[in-house]
Amino acid sequence: MTQNKSIHDNFKQNEAYLNDIITHYDTKGEDFGNQDRNSLKLFKLDDKTLNVKSFRIPNLVNQIAYRFFRKSKAQRSFEYAKWLQSLDIGTPQPVAYYEFKTPFLFKKSYYISEQLDCDLTYRELTTDFEYPNHELILRAFTRFTYQLHQKKVHFLDHSPGNTLIKKVGEDYKFYLVDLNRMEFKPLDFETRIKNFSKLTTYKFMVEIMSDEYAKCSGENYEDIFNLMWTYTEEFQNRYHKKRRLKNKILFWRRTK
Secondary structure (H helix, E strand, C coil), X not given: CEEEEEECHHHHHHHHHHHHHHHCCCXXXXXXXXXXXXXXXXXXXXXXXXXXXXXXXXXXHHHHHHHHCCCCHHHHHHHHHHHHHHCCCCCCCEEXXXXXXXXXXXXXXXXXXXXXXXXXXXXXXXXXXXXXXXXXXXXXXXXXXXXXXXXXXXXXXXXXXXXXXXXXXXXXXXEECCCCCEEECCCCHHHHHHCXXXXXXXXXXXXXXXXXXXXXXXXXXXXXXXXXXXXXXXXXXXXXHHHHHHHHHHHHHHCC
């Protein structure tokens, strides 16, 4: 099995330590967050904490695709993080990525970044409506999203857990995580508004985001709200339909 890696210039001197993290990933480090889809662990490096994401081995079709035709999730995460930084868009500091391949198949990959301690994520805004400065943060998040769009960034996983929020003085800073699904191109009006569809089920939050996006863009509020709410409902309908189908399949599996 061959190894491919790329280390950020700021961490070249730590290559031996990073190699050791990957070699002993299964036996070292501290588990972090949800481990259902991919494994996340924390490792100490001097006064920093590194967040290491281990992507699970893809299915056979994708093992071939990632081996010969597509960049891996780890590589995309690393490269996209560096590009976001060049655009002055917040994301945890990228450190390195590692890949392991056979002559014909892609196997494991890892993305390493600095752990960023945040005060909340967007998800808390959907569960705690009494959170201090709730509307102020929501409007600031909308302006942040508008700036993403202006800088030709289409974050395809723009969902509640993928934006970290940190209070800095009286302001709020936003940082994107789970970066492997992005596009970089000019966005038309409908694509911009559809980018909000996965964020919340609450109409009053959609109203606030629509109002703030209208102020940023100069577009008509009613047009933005009607489109944003339509896309939100469509996404929720697809999501719940998929969940119901999955539950039926799992039910039949359990009865075999």
